[in-house]
Amino acid sequence: MADEVAIQPSLAPQATSNFLSNAQADQVWSDVNRAALIAELGTLSAHGLEPAHYHLARLKTDDLTAAERDQIATDAWMSAAAHMLSGKLDPVSLKPEWTADTRDADFATVLAYALATGTISGSLEQFAPIQSDYTLLKADLARLRQHSALPIARVSEGDPLKPGMESARARQVQVRLIEMGLLEADTLSGQMDDTTVSAVKALQAQEGLEEDGIVGAATLRALNRDDQTRIDQIRANMERWRWLPADLGRRHVRANIAGFDVTTYEDGVPQAIRAIIVGNPKRKTPIFSDQIDYIVFNPWWETPSSIARADKLPLFQKDPGAVKRQGFEIRDSAGRVVPPSSVDWKSYTASNFPYRIRQAPGPQNALGQVKIMFPNAHNVYLHDTPNRDLFSLKQRALSSGCVRTKDPIGLAEWLLSDTEGWDRAAIDQAVATGKETRADLAEPVPVHIVYFTAVPNGCGGVRYLDDIYERDSAVLTGLDTEPVALKSE
Structure with missing residues (x-):
């Protein structure tokens, strides 16, 4: 189901009132400046915003008093500037966990200068994100x-088409693959034959x-993605860039859920890209920004209460021996260790389960050998995994919300590169002990999920990813909805 969305409250009413109250001239907007504003609002389309949402029709009329x-x-300029700077939509309405710092600007000073110097043209462009990805x-x-x-040959919805199947939809697939240049024009058998499967x-x-x-489903979406779909996808992602702070950090970590990858950056340049496993559609990884403070080698896994109740309790009810076999420790509400043999697992349900569960370091530990910590309200972090074979999959929305990363030792080494006493040899030695060891970073490193x-x-081009959490449509709905505060009376 698509997320609901609320349009970000406009700065225009109060900002407009304040600006006009402090204006020095009786008529702030001359004919020349108004004409320049009309042209400037037209440039918003290049940023995925709708110029008509900013009083464009009324500004073009000649029956307005001064x-x-x-x-x-x-009002139009103030609102457009605010939306260019920090987005038209309120990201918190899409995802309540959003915590990234928004960008800030002194709109009144910028507008006053632009009006006085006749530089309304280009005055909105300065508020757009400066990151190279946004420019691309x-x-x-x-x-x-x-x-x-041009219209494309679409493939109709239906059950998955597997190799060897024959149907009218298989012929549709072939027509579309021919159109995409992936299949020869004479291949219209209507069967998912070897040639079609290869394409x-x-x-x-x-x-x-x-x-x-x-x-x-994902391949069908790729087959049916036309230019308009790509345009919509770009607009949604440009809006997401406007939600992020201007400075992501000289050294920072960026994990893209939809891309299943985590990238380290230094001075704006990608250093390394690693595969990640993210939350499944029922337990989505939250979107937020924070900072990495420390790393734990051979961590204990403090099993979140939700996972303990939903996953571990049913497992232990079915197989009580799994508690000891998988290295779990049971503690009561006072923090005392409880012998697993003394617990009547079947007497509890998810609603009354009273115990805290921890898993000791070891080969079966859910966090593997490394936990990269940025303490947050979501209890989400980057970590290793004992199930490293899952990184060979292309679609990796498989976790319970946390982000599992490939090569966590290499990532830890990069994070600790400015921390005295924590070179690769020291990291390897700490891991080899099998004991929980904490390494504090000399300086926190920003992380953006x-x-x-x-x-x-x-x-030099754009890659279009599958919308695994079906979030793009909510952003597009907000972008295409006229802000209530700006509707003509």
Whole structure:
């Protein structure tokens, strides 16, 4: 189900009133400045915003008094500036856990200067995100809009199409693959034959999907993605960039849920990309920003109460021996260790389970050998996993919310590179002890858990990812909805 969305409360009413109260001239907006504003609002389309949402129609009319023009023009500029700076939508309405710092600006000072110097043109552009990824999305949005978006041969919804199947939908797949240049024009058998399956696998490889040759839900979305779909995807992701702080950190970590990867950055340059496993659709990984403070090697796993009740209690009821076999420790509400043999597991339910569960360091520990900590209200962090074979999968929305990362030792080494006494040899020695060991970073490193479905492809273009949590539609709904505070009376 798509997330609901609330439009960010406009700064315009109060900001407009304050600005006009402090204005020095009786008429703030001259004819020249109004004309420049009309043209400037038109540039919002290049950022995925709708110019019509900012009084554009009324500004173009000639029946406004000077006072009305000042009011409407100031309101339009203030609102557009606020939306360019920190987004049209309130990210908290989409995801209540959102904690990233928003960007800030002195709109009144900027507008006063622009009006006085006749530089309204270009005055809104300065509030756009400066990150290269945003610039790339903006460029691809312009490129796509230049095309005369021709209709594509769509594949209808239905059950997964597997190798060997024959149907009208299989023929639709072949038509679309031919259109995409992945299949020869004479291949219209209506059967998922070897040639067609190979073409499907080629598409899946391009899209970062599991290369199984099966046309399931994700592959179907990739087949049916036309230019307009890409345009919408870009607009949603440009809005997400406006929610982030201007400074992500000279050295920072960025984990993209939709991309199943975590990237380390230094001075704006990617250093290394590692595969990650993220929360499944029922236990989605939250989106937020924080800072990494310390790392724990050979960590105990303090099993979250929700997982203890929903997962571990049913397991222990079915197999009481799993408690000791998997290295779990049971503690009561006072923190005392409770012998597992003394617990009548079947007498408890998820609603009355009174115990705290911990798992000792070891080969079966759910956190593996490394836990990278940025204490937060969601109890989410980056960590190792004993199930490293899962990194071979392309679709990795498999966890209970935390982010499992490939090569956690290498990531820890990068994080600790400025911390005295924690070179690779010291890290390896700490891991080898098998005992829980904490390493505090000399300086905290910002970490951003983000959700981008349109990202750089590494070759100067954009790669479009599967919207695994079905979040893009909510953002688009908000972008396409006229702000209530700006509707014409």
